[in-house]
Amino acid sequence: MQQNLLDFDAHALAGYLAGMGEKPFRARQLMRWIYKAGERDFAAMTDIAAALRDKLAQDVCIAAPGIMHEELSGDGTRKWLLNVGTGNAVEMVFIPEAGRGTLCVSTQAGCALDCAFCSTGKQGFNRNLGVAEIIGQLWWANHQLGKDADENWQISNVVLMGMGEPLLNFDNTVSALRLMLDDQAYGLSRRRVTVSTSGIVPAMDRLREECPVAMAVSLHAPDDKLRDMLMPVNRKYPLKELLAACRRYLEHAPRDFITFEYVLLDGVNDSVLQANELVRLVREVPCKFNLIPFNPFPQTLYRRSRPEAINRFRDVLMEADIVVTTRKTRGDDIAAACGQLSGSVQDKTGRTVQHLAEVP
């Protein structure tokens, strides 16, 4: 099979071209064609020598995952279902807002971590996405949005908050992040690219060293007992360790706070008492909170907290001088809201206890 150039980060591309006796500037030129111009036909890359174009066309390709399905929500949110082969599909979502456009990208087909409130987790885990499948989502979205652009289609922010746990697909995620940040590719600032994690502590430390970008951590409970129940990964990396990792991350982070995500589940984690506990818990971590009203999906037993409970919870945090936003639910008419992404994943490996043993 032909190598896919979307699988190469800048370093790998330079290495590949050097192997063909080409100068480093060729790699930069090629990257601009692929990512800035969104070109996948070597013949159209007119400032590259014809002989090299022919050779590239023979040896390699530029291929993003194919789109199986596109849906447009009443609020402008778009969801694409991407074919990642062997019966698996993952989803990506574009959320236009005044002055910015956020692309929510998936990093795995399914997820092994089985959080109690997450539709992706309920699908089980199939496999990690490759670099081309991760960066290819951005490539596709740019291509599609540019094609039938009406107004606000620019992708100004990327969040790795789609299907999967990015830090359990570390190497591919980091290569894709580097392309997002690279000036020859998408040139996004580190502050505008956010990794969301359920709290894989050693991988948070690696990310801090290798490619620090903005960090969102899914907290969802103020104590270990409840978090163990909602997020089995907590048994491996309990809150004390997780919060210490957050503090360490901030030493290199492009922003001076961690964003904590907190899904509000009616009668489970939304009391005033729990909000107060949460304030005590995060006392030593500069942070902002993103409260997420639970998005239901078929077969879930959880319910979204009532608006009064959400407001009360928010007020307790705000009284403690924590900046809080309550996430507006976007795209829920097309099941594109957080935690509703399920694509169609063939679980290969069975249940979670087993997966947790594999977590580094």
Ligand code: SAH
């Ligand atoms: N695996 C990573 C990133 C993907 S999940 C993580 O867990 O952080 C992205 C966010 O959606 C997480 O904060 C997750 O807790 C949240 N989420 C999952 N299921 C949800 C649901 N049903 N309703 C609202 N948010 C949900």
Ligand code: SF4
């Ligand atoms: Fe995986 Fe994140 Fe869903 Fe938990 S919330 S199952 S970590 S995708």
